[in-house]
Amino acid sequence: MLEFFDSSCFFGRRSVVNPGSYWTVEELVENMNHFGIKKALVYHSIAKEYNPCIGNRMLMEDISKYPCLYPMWVVMPHHTGEFPEPDELLKQLRQNNVKAVKIFPSIKDHFYSISNWVCGELFSMLEKSGIPLFVGLDQLTWNEIYELCTGFPKLNIVLTDLNYRADRNLYPLLQKFDNLCIETYGYKQHHGIEEICKKFGAGRFIFGSGTPVSSLASAITMINFARISDEEKRMIAYGNLEKLLGGVKYE
Amino acid sequence: MNSMFNRVRMGQTLDDTLIIDSHCHMGFYYQFNAPNNTAEGMLESMDAIGINMAFVAAHASIGPDYIYGNNMIIDAVTKYPDRFIGYITLNPHYPKDMLNEIERCLKVPGMRGIKLHPECHQVPIDYKNYHIAYEFANEMRFPVLIHTWGIGDIRIIGKLAEKYPEIRFIAGHSGGDVRAMEETINVVNSNVNVYADLTVSMVREGNVEWFVSQVGSRKLLYGSDMPFFDPRAAFGRVALARLSDDEKKDILGLNIKRILENR
Numbered sequence: 171m172l173e174f175f176d177s178s179c180f181f182g183r184r185s186v187v188n189p190g191s192y193w194t195v196e197e198l199v200e201n202m203n204h205f206g207i208k209k210a211l212v213y214h215s216i217a218k219e220y221n222p223c224i225g226n227r228m229l230m231e232d233i234s235k236y237p238c239l240y241p242m243w244v245v246m247p248h249h250t251g252e253f254p255e256p257d258e259l260l261k262q263l264r265q266n267n268v269k270a271v272k273i274f275p276s277i278k279d280h281f282y283s284i285s286n287w288v289c290g291e292l293f294s295m296l297e298k299s300g301i302p303l304f305v306g307l308d309q310l311t312w313n314e315i316y317e318l319c320t321g322f323p324k325l326n327i328v329l330t331d332l333n334y335r336a337d338r339n340l341y342p343l344l345q346k347f348d349n350l351c352i353e354t355y356g357y358k359q360h361h362g363i364e365e366i367c368k369k370f371g372a373g374r375f376i377f378g379s380g381t382p383v384s385s386l387a388s389a390i391t392m393i394n395f396a397r398i399s400d401e402e403k404r405m406i407a408y409g410n411l412e413k414l415l416g417g418v419k420y421e
Numbered sequence: 422m423n424s425m426f427n428r429v430r431m432g433q434t435l436d437d438t439l440i441i442d443s444h445c446h447m448g449f450y451y452q453f454n455a456p457n458n459t460a461e462g463m464l465e466s467m468d469a470i471g472i473n474m475a476f477v478a479a480h481a482s483i484g485p486d487y488i489y490g491n492n493m494i495i496d497a498v499t500k501y502p503d504r505f506i507g508y509i510t511l512n513p514h515y516p517k518d519m520l521n522e523i524e525r526c527l528k529v530p531g532m533r534g535i536k537l538h539p540e541c542h543q544v545p546i547d548y549k550n551y552h553i554a555y556e557f558a559n560e561m562r563f564p565v566l567i568h569t570w571g572i573g574d575i576r577i578i579g580k581l582a583e584k585y586p587e588i589r590f591i592a593g594h595s596g597g598d599v600r601a602m603e604e605t606i607n608v609v610n611s612n613v614n615v616y617a618d619l620t621v622s623m624v625r626e627g628n629v630e631w632f633v634s635q636v637g638s639r640k641l642l643y644g645s646d647m648p649f650f651d652p653r654a655a656f657g658r659v660a661l662a663r664l665s666d667d668e669k670k671d672i673l674g675l676n677i678k679r680i681l682e683n684r
Contacts, residue, residue, distance in 0.1 A: 171431055188599050190627025205661070206430060334622060334650050337454035358622065360466065360648035361456045381626050388624040391657025394432040395470045 172394060175209045175408045176202070176386075177242075177270070177304070178330055178353055178378025182215035182228065191382045195232045195239070198382065202238060205386050207379075208408070209238050211270050217244035218274050222253055230266055240415075242304065245271045246280050247288050256295035263301065264420040270302050272330075276309040284314055286321060293318070297325040300417045306331035307356070312339040319347040326414055328376050332356040344370045351414070353378035354406065355389045363396045363406075372402035376411050425669055429660040434471035439674035441506075442467070442652055444566060444593060444620040444644025445475040448493055451484065458648040460497040464504060466647060470656050475505055475647065476677065478536035478566070482510035491526055498531025506681070508536035508566060513550035523557055533681055534564040541568070546577040555585050564589040564680050566618070570597040575604040582612040589680045590615045591642060595632070597621060602628075606635040616676065620644030624654050629662045629672075638668035642677050 179202075181195045192201070193215070202210060212233060217225020222244040233239040243263065248255040254262060263271070274280045275289075282288055296303055308331045310318070319327060330353040332340070337359060343350055344366070355378050357363070366374060379389035393407050428435060448458050457465065458480075467475060477497060482490025487510050494507040509526040511519055526532045535558050539546045546567055558565050565588050569575055575596045582590050595605045595617040602617075609615050619629060619641060632641055643659050645652035659672050 188625050188628070189603075190629075190631030191625065192627070204663075335453040358650040358654045359454070359456065360458065360651045361462065362651060365456050383626060385624040385626050385628070385654075385658040387661035388654040388657040391429065391470075391661065392651065392653045394430070394657075395434075395653050397465070397469055 171206060172403055173408050174205075174207045174377055174390065174393075175411045176207050176379050176381075176389075177211045177328065177376050177411050178355060178380050179210045179212045179382075180215050180218070181212060181232070181382065182225070184215040184219055188383070193382060195236065199236055199238065201381060201386060205390055207386070209240060211240050211242040211411070213242045213244050213272055218279065222246055222280075240270075241266060241268045242270045242272055243268050245273060245292065246275075247282055247292055249288075256291045259292075260295055260299060260420060263299075269415040269418040270304060271296065272304040274306075274309055279309065284310065284318060290321075293322050293325055297322045298421050300326070300419045300421075302326035302328055302414050304328045304330050304353070307333065307336065312343075315343060315350075319343065319350055323347070323349055325349055326417070327351070328353055328414075330356070330378060331380070334358045334362075337362070341369070344374060350374075351376050351410070354392060355380040355384050358392070363392065364398055367398050367402055372398065372405045373410055375406040376414065377407050425666045426661055429657070434469075435660070436471055438471070438670055439678060440470075440472045440643070440656075441674040441677045442472050442475040442645050442647060443591065443642040443677040444618050445477045445647045445652075446480045446483070446649055447477050447497060448480045448490065450480045450649060455480075455648045460501060460505065463647055464501070466652050467504065470653060472652060472656070473674065474503070476508060476534065476566075477505050478508035478510045480649075482512070483536070483538035483541045483568075487512045487515070487522065491522065495526065495529045495532065498529060502531055505531065506534070507532040508534045510536040510538070511554050512542055513544050513548050514542060516550040516553060519550070519553045520557065523554070534566060536566045538568045539574075540570060546574055547581060555581065555588065559585040559587045562587045562589070562683050564591055566591040566593050568593045569605075570594060570601070572596065572601045572604045575601050575608050578615060579608040579612060582608070582615045586614055588614060591618050592616065593618050593644070594621050595619060599625070602632070606632070609636045609640045616640050616642055616680070618642045618644040619659065619672070620646045620655060622646070622650060624658050629658050630664060633662075633664055633668055633672075638664070638671040639676060641672045643673045
């Protein structure tokens with residue numbers, strides 16, 4: 171049975187809980203066990219919907235008894251004093267063994283520019299430290315993604331929350347930037363996984379489910395039944411994320 | 422025998438289960454890349470997960486040219502009669518040709534339903550010209566798949582279901598957003614001739630189990646929108662759902678089979 175390392179999970183109370191879904195860490199772990207998900211990178215919904223520092227602290231407390239859960243912190247720029255400066259943040263990431271971060275810069279979430287004059291220091295620190303940055307397609311314009319990839323060519327960027335309308339902009343980005351990977355769950359393009367594997371290699375995919383908002387069952391099935399080699403499936407389901415996190419050096 | 426869950430989790434196809442994808446398309450779509458969108462490309466996707474048959478309406482006919490699109494579907498059901506069933510797609514802006522088009526398409530045995538896309542054609546579901554199609558479908562006891570998005574669309578389906586009791590109405594996407602899905606549950610429970618199709622881009626966690634808990638498994642249909650999307654995501658959330666295998670079999674194929682058999 172194919173093993174999975176899920177890069178896209180969260181838990182915690184949130185503003186909207188759809189019927190049939192869940193929100194506790196216990197339910198997340200039960201769901202992972204049910205579907206045979208071995209490990210998951212997780213963030214706390216309070217870090218997105220209320221305050222990153224408070225949410226990240228709650229995350230560390232809540233996942234402490236679950237060795238299958240690995241922390242993903244939500245980060246933001248420091249200038250207002252709401253969030254630590256990059257040097258201090260790096261110390262905290264190292265102390266807490268946090269190897270991946272996520273941002274929510276869109277107008278509907280944390281509402282800041284990702285331009286250099288706002289996020290340059292933060293992104294430079296992540297680039298030097300080898301810490302991958304996860305950011306959703308719902309958070310940035312295609313031009314902003316292009317600028318991010320251009321400005322920080324060694325920053326590992328994982329584009330999440332894709333959709334089926336992405337290819338015409340996604341293909342040229344994947345062609346130009348080796349530092350860009352894409353998370354799987356939103357990418358429901360017909361034959362899409364097969365086409366990306368053929369054109370750019372299976373190394374460009376990181377498995378993510380989006381649970382508890384999106385269906386873990388669907389995310390698994392997209393990979394399980396893909397018409398690619400078993401080795402490519404293993405890379406997407408587990409190996410690529412393991413390798414990405416293995417590159418973190420906290421410098 | 423292993424449960425459906427175990428087999429699908431292992432990546433095994435369900436060759437002993439009838440799977441009919443009740444909501445598919447075919448051909449290019451102007452707004453984005455849809456690779457391998459031909460009948461043959463879709464058959465590859467179907468074979469990968471064990472879909473026996475797909476009920477198809479062309480992208481071209483929910484868009485600009487219903488004749489070009491319906492011809493594409495006629496070709497597919499003629500070439501692969503055991504794999505494709507066709508929807509006759511109608512455009513309400515060509516009312517004089519509507520009955521002619523139905524009669525033309527019905528000469529082909531595999532054309533078994535009507536598809537309407539009021540959003541693409543920018544009219545309400547109860548638009549006056551659609552009643553030509555509804556009257557025909559009511560007489561023939563035909564299934565009619567209608568794209569629905571929002572509570573308003575679902576409420577109209579409820580009214581149409583009372584007016585046309587012999588039509589099997591399929592509420593495409595179950596209304597799309599969650600509040601509309603709640604209304605879909607009401608309308609499906611109140612009308613024996615309304616079914617909810619689970620086709621949707623946002624495959625929400627626990628959504629299938631929730632639907633079954635509200636309406637049972639006999640009024641829900643598996644649909645994927647292929648080749649708008651790959652059919653795997655929609656298949657996985659049914660096949661791996663926390664439901665009995667019998668409930669999953671209803672949704673994956675038996676319900677649409679019963680509709681087509683007029684039962």
